[in-house]
Amino acid sequence: MKTAGQNISTAEETKNVITASIAGASMGLLYAYGFEFGMGIGLVVGGLFGAAIGFRISRRPPNMRYPMALLRRTLMAATFLLLTSFAYSYLLDQGLSQTQQKWAALLPTLGWAVLVVSIGMAIASLDELQRRIQTEAIAIGFAGTAIFVGGYALFQFAGLAEVNVGLVLLVMSLMLLLGKFWTLWRYR
Amino acid sequence: MKNRLKVLRAERNWSQAKLADELDVSRQTINAIERGKYDPSLPLAFKMAKLFGSTIEEIFTPDAET
Numbered sequence: 001m002k003t004a005g006q007n008i009s010t011a012e013e014t015k016n017v018i019t020a021s022i023a024g025a026s027m028g029l030l031y032a033y034g035f036e037f038g039m040g041i042g043l044v045v046g047g048l049f050g051a052a053i054g055f056r057i058s059r060r061p062p063n064m065r066y067p068m069a070l071l072r073r074t075l076m077a078a079t080f081l082l083l084t085s086f087a088y089s090y091l092l093d094q095g096l097s098q099t100q101q102k103w104a105a106l107l108p109t110l111g112w113a114v115l116v117v118s119i120g121m122a123i124a125s126l127d128e129l130q131r132r133i134q135t136e137a138i139a140i141g142f143a144g145t146a147i148f149v150g151g152y153a154l155f156q157f158a159g160l161a162e163v164n165v166g167l168v169l170l171v172m173s174l175m176l177l178l179g180k181f182w183t184l185w186r187y188r
Numbered sequence: 189m190k191n192r193l194k195v196l197r198a199e200r201n202w203s204q205a206k207l208a209d210e211l212d213v214s215r216q217t218i219n220a221i222e223r224g225k226y227d228p229s230l231p232l233a234f235k236m237a238k239l240f241g242s243t244i245e246e247i248f249t250p251d252a253e254t
Binding site for chain 1: 212213214216219228232
């Protein structure tokens with residue numbers, strides 16, 4: 001399988017640009033719907049943004065052993081997550097019954113599951129040190145998030161804060177990033 | 189764990205990238221092993237020994253003899 005470190009053929013570059021532009025268009029669609037600024041504009045701007053990223057990845061591939069096919073699969077999984085999130089937002093505005101709303105609310109969970117599996121597959125394709133770096137970063141991210149959520153819950157029990165899922169997700173991402181930097185520094 | 193990877197690589201005039209290609213790992217992994225920041229798995233150590241035509245003991249030595 002061709003890796004990101006090698007020269008990329010025109011066919012592969014086209015695939016990268018198409019996949020990235022579809023992901024970008026999905027993101028644009030979601031943003032346009034959420035911020036109410038016209039879905040056409042969202043699709044076009046998002047698609048162009050995605051195409052630019054796909055072009056950039058193909059011309060100057062990241063210095064990793066990720067096979068391009070896995071990178072595209074992860075992008076497709078992210079597209080699926082964005083589309084399920086869009087479907088969730090759209091359906092909840094359609095005056096569904098309470099049971100239907102519950103099913104609609106579960107839709108993005110499917111997207112998250114697909115994204116997690118594809119990231120897991122990408123990590124499994126790395127070499128042993130890179131896999132260790134990713135695994136340790138996830139472990140640090142998990143432990144850090146657990147400590148934060150524990151403290152946050154205590155604040156909530158004391159009536160000092162309301163749990164905000166967005167903040168928890170943000171902290172989780174930051175902890176993961178912190179874990180990644182720490183392990184990269186450790187094995188530099 | 190100490191190792192002679194850098195010396196063996198230099199004897200062959202190979203870059204880290206070339207060695208990484210030969211062993212099917214990233215350059216980052218070779219760099220970490222050479223600097224003693226990371227000890228490779230047994231399969232990778234065997235692969236290195238085979239590539240350099242030596243034994244694992246000739247490439248890797250423990251930090252302190254017990």
